[in-house]
Amino acid sequence: MIYDNLHSGGGFGVLARxxxxxxxxxxxxxxxxxxxxxxxLIAFANTLxxxxxxxxxxxxxxxxxxxxxxxxxxxxxxxTAAYIEAFRNTPLLLQLLLWYTVLQALPPVRQAFEFGSVxxxxxxxxxxxxxxxRLGLGLLAATVVLWIIARRIPALCAHVTQRRGVDLLAxxxxxxxxxxxxxxxxxxxxxxxxxxxxxxxPEFLAMVIGITLYAAAFISEIVRSGxxxxxxxxxxxxxxxxxxxxxxxxxVILPQATRVAxxxxxxxxxxxxxxxxxxxxxxxxxxxxxxxxxxxxxGQPIQIIAVVMALxxxxxxxxxxxxxxxxxxxxxxxx
Amino acid sequence: MIKGSWFAALGLALPFMSALPxxxxxxxxxxxxxxxxxxxxxxxxxxxxxxDKNGVWxxxxxxxxxxxxxxxxxxxxxxxxVPVSPETRFPTLQAGEIDVLIRQTSTTLSRDxxxxxxxxxxxxxxxxxxxxxxxxxxxxxxxxxxxxxxVQPGSTTELNVQDYFxxxxxxxxxxxxxxxxxxxxxxxxxxxxxxTSDRSDxxxxxxxxxxxxxxxxxxxxxxxxxxxxxxxxxxxxWFLIVKWAIYATFVGEEKQxxxxxxxxxxxxxxxxxxxxxxxxxxxxxxxxxxKPDWAYQIIKQVGNYGEIYNANVGPSTALxxxxxxxxxxxxxxxxxxxxxx
Numbered sequence: 001m002i003y004d005n006l007h008s009g010g011g012f013g014v015l016a017r018x019x020x021x022x023x024x025x026x027x028x029x030x031x032x033x034x035x036x037x038x039x040x041l042i043a044f045a046n047t048l049x050x051x052x053x054x055x056x057x058x059x060x061x062x063x064x065x066x067x068x069x070x071x072x073x074x075x076x077x078x079x080t081a082a083y084i085e086a087f088r089n090t091p092l093l094l095q096l097l098l099w100y101t102v103l104q105a106l107p108p109v110r111q112a113f114e115f116g117s118v119x120x121x122x123x124x125x126x127x128x129x130x131x132x133x134r135l136g137l138g139l140l141a142a143t144v145v146l147w148i149i150a151r152r153i154p155a156l157c158a159h160v161t162q163r164r165g166v167d168l169l170a171x172x173x174x175x176x177x178x179x180x181x182x183x184x185x186x187x188x189x190x191x192x193x194x195x196x197x198x199x200x201x202p203e204f205l206a207m208v209i210g211i212t213l214y215a216a217a218f219i220s221e222i223v224r225s226g227x228x229x230x231x232x233x234x235x236x237x238x239x240x241x242x243x244x245x246x247x248x249x250x251x252v253i254l255p256q257a258t259r260v261a262x263x264x265x266x267x268x269x270x271x272x273x274x275x276x277x278x279x280x281x282x283x284x285x286x287x288x289x290x291x292x293x294x295x296x297x298x299g300q301p302i303q304i305i306a307v308v309m310a311l312x313x314x315x316x317x318x319x320x321x322x323x324x325x326x327x328x329x330x331x332x333x334x335x
Numbered sequence: 336m337i338k339g340s341w342f343a344a345l346g347l348a349l350p351f352m353s354a355l356p357x358x359x360x361x362x363x364x365x366x367x368x369x370x371x372x373x374x375x376x377x378x379x380x381x382x383x384x385x386x387d388k389n390g391v392w393x394x395x396x397x398x399x400x401x402x403x404x405x406x407x408x409x410x411x412x413x414x415x416x417v418p419v420s421p422e423t424r425f426p427t428l429q430a431g432e433i434d435v436l437i438r439q440t441s442t443t444l445s446r447d448x449x450x451x452x453x454x455x456x457x458x459x460x461x462x463x464x465x466x467x468x469x470x471x472x473x474x475x476x477x478x479x480x481x482x483x484x485x486v487q488p489g490s491t492t493e494l495n496v497q498d499y500f501x502x503x504x505x506x507x508x509x510x511x512x513x514x515x516x517x518x519x520x521x522x523x524x525x526x527x528x529x530x531t532s533d534r535s536d537x538x539x540x541x542x543x544x545x546x547x548x549x550x551x552x553x554x555x556x557x558x559x560x561x562x563x564x565x566x567x568x569x570x571x572x573w574f575l576i577v578k579w580a581i582y583a584t585f586v587g588e589e590k591q592x593x594x595x596x597x598x599x600x601x602x603x604x605x606x607x608x609x610x611x612x613x614x615x616x617x618x619x620x621x622x623x624x625x626k627p628d629w630a631y632q633i634i635k636q637v638g639n640y641g642e643i644y645n646a647n648v649g650p651s652t653a654l655x656x657x658x659x660x661x662x663x664x665x666x667x668x669x670x671x672x673x674x675x676x
Contacts, residue, residue: 020494024483024508032501097517104524122525123483191481192528193508202526203510283512283521292513293493296421299450 043290054211062219087217100206126187129198136181203284226257362573374400375433378418411636460660462556464534480505485527495558542653582672587639
């Protein structure tokens with residue numbers, strides 16, 4: 001029966017039909033005449049892009065909050081505790097709508113806040129962009145490849161000083177490329193909105209801010225449990241070696257905490273990807289957004305939902321696989 | 336609610352996977368046995384389908400649900416309203432969860448031919464419009480090159496605005512938000528330069544703005560949107576019942592039979608078509624399988640087309656929509672019912 005339905009109305013042929021999607025923003029290039037299949041992929045890339053940003057920022061913030069939560073300053077501990085409680089215990093959808101509403105309270109585009117060439121308005125943030133031509137990109141890629149190869153050659157990098165020399169050379173080369181091949185474009189107000197430069201939409205901002213703050217509250221608890229799982233003796237040993245609190249944290253405790261924290265982090269990252277589906281509420285063009293549109297336009301929900309499920313499943317599996325491999329590596333290193 | 340519609344789509348898709356062909360008998364029998372019509376309507380659109388402050392559904396679409404209940408069951412109040420989103424409306428109907436869908440849905444070729452559904456005669460001739468703020472000074476959609484435009488997803492709206500901009504060599508940035516409330520508020524907040532939807536929707540949105548006069552409906556009509564009820568294919572009798580129930584409201588207005596006047600007409604009219612309309616020649620209706628007084632019950636309990644229009648969306652309501660194309664053919668409009676004979 002499921003087989004029949006998957007093949008109803010032309011089956012997955014629907015994915016090849018031309019769609020009339022217009023993405024307000026997208027990581028991949030879009031154009032008229034894209035098929036439904038391509039539109040879903042473009043939307044999936046948007047989902048991954050917003051999730052990627054949120055994962056990185058939430059991890060950094062989460063670690064920061066976890067460390068701050070162990071501070072000796074009572075005020076700092078109280079503030080972090082309040083933050084964690086507030087953000088963990090209210091629905092993410094509500095938080096996203098809140099951030100989106102807050103961003104809409106910014107001034108209209110013509111009265112944008114101006115900081116040099118950076119403009120902040122209801123239409124998001126517009127700031128100067130660095131664009132590098134193809135030759136420049138090629139040179140940068142070559143530099144990175146050469147740098148990796150150089151660092152792998154023991155004769156070149158046996159000593160710390162020599163390693164530094166290689167690093168310096170790489171940095172110098174990157175700076176040189178940027179100075180010669182890059183151009184800066186600034187945003188300019190024209191017609192209804194800014195053109196040129198790099199523009200971040202309020203939908204994307206609200207998504208990243210919302211998911212980051214929400215997920216960081218959970219991640220900080222995961223990191224905290226990791227830190228507390230490290231035996232007290234490790235702290236004492238570090239102090240005995242003359243390390244300060246922060247250096248002990250960075251060099252001794254956090255690496256060991258990572259091992260404990262990774263399994264729950266896997267599900268947190270998968271959760272971020274899944275939670276990004278709330279984007280439909282505030283108009284960020286993610287995978288669910290596109291699939292909803294595709295469903296109403298084609299009237300073939302079964303096939304499209306099947307594709308969406310497969311895409312979400314694959315990204316969850318990838319996250320799980322990647323972090324488990326990473327975990328195995330650091331387990332080998334520290335145990 | 337937002338997430339809800341996604342889950343609802345999935346939830347609706349599941350029974351659909353197993354139960355599509357197993358449709359139990361003709362719809363008319365099912366409705367009679369249940370004693371209630373299940374009618375899919377908008378989740379909230381002032382003037383078309385929205386619960387009032389007492390929780391009673393009000394609006395033009397809602398009244399047409401009642402028209403069908405009056406014809407089939409003899410009682411306009413025997414309706415169960417099922418709110419459906421743009422994504423769930425067709426699957427809900429396909430799965431047999433509702434008997435008829437009356438939800439500001441435009442007839443299009445692909446929908447009529449590829450979804451296993453049939454579109455009834457339009458009950459509202461609409462067209463897509465564009466709403467802008469009065470302060471923007473914009474007077475024509477042609478001035479919108481480069482604008483951000485708030486759109487509700489899915490419906491034909493999104494495609495029409497795309498076509499319009501492409502045709503005129505202009506560009507726009509869509510801000511597509513799931514719920515009509517949210518997209519309307521986002522527009523009111525100033526995120527977009529324009530809001531586009533069917534003109535009926537825009538009138539509905541404008542009627543809830545803090546100050547109606549802050550917003551201007553541009554003169555351009557971007558598309559044809561014949562809004563029509565929808566039924567499943569494969570039950571011809573049910574298709575005919577809904578079709579003729581709609582026509583009965585047209586004939587009611589054409590023959591000036593209203594809620595107040597129909598009883599007087601029953602005794603005094605000498606027009607043979609009025610007599611047939613009132614059930615004096617039951618042979619005419621035999622094919623529908625309804626009681627002879629079905630058309631009388633429609634007019635008596637709900638009203639004729641003009642009464643339904645004026646009570647919900649007409650010039651004296653908050654929506655303030657002129658009749659326009661939605662006049663009887665006798666007055667230069669598009670509403671035309673075949674003869675009752």
